[in-house]
Amino acid sequence: MQMTLGLIRERKNPPDQRAVLSPSQCTDLLHHYPSLRILVEPSEIRAFANQDYVDAGCQLTDQLSDADWLLGVKEVPVDHLHPGKTHFFFSHTYKRQPSNRDLLKACVDKGVRLIDWELLKHNHDRVIGFGVYAGLVGAYEALRGYGMKRKEFDLSPALKLGTVSELKRSLQATNTSLRAAITGSGRVASGARDMLLAAGLKEVSPEAYLSNEQAACFTVLPASAYVQRSSDGGFNKGEFYQRPDLYRNNFLRFARCTDLYLACHYWKDGSPPFFTAEDACHPDFNIQFVGDISCDIDGPVACTLRPSTADSPFYGWNPQKHQETDLLAKGSIGVLAVDNLPSQVPMDATEGFGKAFIEQVLKPHLRGEGEDMLWQASECANGSLTNKFKHLAGYMQAMDLQDYPVSQWESLILQSIQGVRDSLETLANQGDEPTFRNTVLAMEQMGHVLDQHTSVLFNANSACTTPEIQRITQAVSAP
Structure with a gap:
């Protein structure tokens, strides 16, 4: 499979010296996968020198538009998101962190597929992290x-x-x-x-x-x-x-x-x-x-x-x-x-993170596997929140509540409900032998989704007081 990876420059303050892949890992990848390209955005902050990546066989460039996956560690500033591209980074948005609400909104507006490292899981366990x-x-x-x-x-x-x-x-x-x-x-x-x-x-x-x-x-x-x-x-x-x-x-x-x-x-x-x-x-x-x-x-x-x-x-x-x-x-x-x-410990942390990324994410993808895990970790794609994360719509638009027309509020709330229904259906039809992980932990995660949905209703009910919107929120929140 032909593929191009892009290592982005970390831009968040305070500066972070970590990267997703070390130069030695890039060397190994390019040796074992001749059809793979790795673009590296120059950085004077990164723990590894720019020349180390060049020596590893990577292309040093400010132009990452050819990359299939853009790989970063911390949140990407809104102005540096690449429209229509797949970004991997720790977004700190799925728990509705107020400081990053605009980041998620920008990802949606720019058609970015946001894959959050923290959400990449196998059997409910995270596969990658620091x-x-x-x-x-x-x-x-x-x-x-x-x-x-x-x-x-x-x-x-x-x-x-x-x-x-x-x-x-x-x-x-x-x-x-x-x-x-x-x-x-x-x-x-x-x-x-x-x-x-x-x-x-x-x-x-x-x-x-x-x-x-x-x-x-x-x-x-x-x-x-x-x-x-x-x-x-x-x-x-x-x-x-x-x-x-x-x-x-x-x-x-x-x-x-x-x-x-x-x-x-x-x-x-x-x-x-x-x-x-x-x-x-x-x-x-x-x-x-x-x-x-x-x-x-x-x-x-x-x-x-x-x-x-x-x-x-x-x-x-x-x-x-x-x-x-x-x-x-x-x-x-x-x-x-x-x-x-x-x-x-940026070099050690990069090596450890990169190893997990290669083994748990990249290699399966190059074999044509693991796409379900990637979609489960995708908060948005193609200009909208994915089904699993529809419940974040209220959080994402929290500052614009009173500007919503009634029809948009009704659509927003119904999307949130449908996201919960889809998750429940997936759980009910999994067909696996019941275990602690696929029952109790799965239901705990479901409870988190329902909590977010409740928040959407609360925002609607408290921030918008027209009779029509009150009717919608009362109808969908009735027992």
């Missing part, structure tokens, strides 16, 4: 912040070291007796675990961690360890994912014997917090430093007041006042809350 590198860098930086706050050891910034191997080598000079707890069981947590092992800490089970509160070690906590059903203290994974409001916090028993806490979990609205400001004021609360790698602002970790930056990654939190303070202030808890950690 999560492992977020965990690796986040754990290292949290260790650095802990050592700085406690004045126990001094590490160089990850931004200065630049590679995972250098981070691990730097940790060999430390001799710490700290105790650390990781919440989460995905790729982010696995990266954090790897870095704590490199620091010489021993991994133990949650039970062993609690039974010997003096030994230097770390533990990885699945959800079953940090929450319990409010009614009887039990736990059911499917139920927790569907109804987190039925569960209560069970994390504080670990907080009393933990020095460093690494938050690597997935958190959903309605889930119980890990700790509150009141909890942190209790005499038994022992956590000295929090590395919030998940970085949910005003979320389940009370001390995460704002995101920090790679240049200034740490701040202190005063739990008595629930306010930010100096990292070294007496009685404060240290906080790391950088939301673009993988960019601090």
Whole structure:
């Protein structure tokens, strides 16, 4: 299959040095697929030199109009979208992030096929991402912040070291007796675990961690360890994912014997917090430093007041006042809350991301396979939202609600309903043996779609008050 890939220049601020493919990966691809072309937009920011891509056999050019796929990492500025082309990047739009509403609208208006890396999944699992590198860098930086706050050891910034191997080598000079707890069981947590092992800490089970509160070690906590059903203290994974409001916090028993806490979990609205400001004021609360790698602002970790930056990654939190303070202030808890950690090891992150892209996306496509996965991750194409993402219409047009004629509102709402129906029909007709992934997780995803649809109705009902529009919203929202 003849195909042309285009590596775009990253333009978002702060600058990001990552790319989708490294020069060595381009060399291998061009060797094994003679009909493949790779165009590279010049960049003075990218971690790899322009000449490295030229030496790999790529064509360096500002003209990417011949590319079949345009590959980027961060959001593409509206003015640099290529009309009618297929763009891959992290758009941060499918959760209706307000800051990127205009980006999605521009993709639709320009006929762009937007494929979001975050939505590429196989059996409900993401096939590509930077999560492992977020965990690796986040754990290292949290260790650095802990050592700085406690004045126990001094590490160089990850931004200065630049590679995972250098981070691990730097940790060999430390001799710490700290105790650390990781919440989460995905790729982010696995990266954090790897870095704590490199620091010489021993991994133990949650039970062993609690039974010997003096030994230097770390533990990885699945959800079953940090929450319990409010009614009887039990736990059911499917139920927790569907109804987190039925569960209560069970994390504080670990907080009393933990020095460093690494938050690597997935958190959903309605889930119980890990700790509150009141909890942190209790005499038994022992956590000295929090590395919030998940970085949910005003979320389940009370001390995460704002995101920090790679240049200034740490701040202190005063739990008595629930306010930010100096990292070294007496009685404060240290906080790391950088939301673009993988960019601090751009070459390693690019290699890892590129490997997953080649194996999980590009090679199947070159074999004529995997198109369904690509469409499932396509938010828009050919000038409209795809069926799976019709529910984003209200979000996309949120600033223009009162300018809609009645007929357009009716079409908008009916499209949202049809998107839900299509998803339900696909689930009902899948024909696979029922499993946790294709039932509970699938229904959880369905619930997200329904939530978006409810939002569309709310926007219509609250922003447009003409009797005809009220009639439409009342009719479609009636039980």
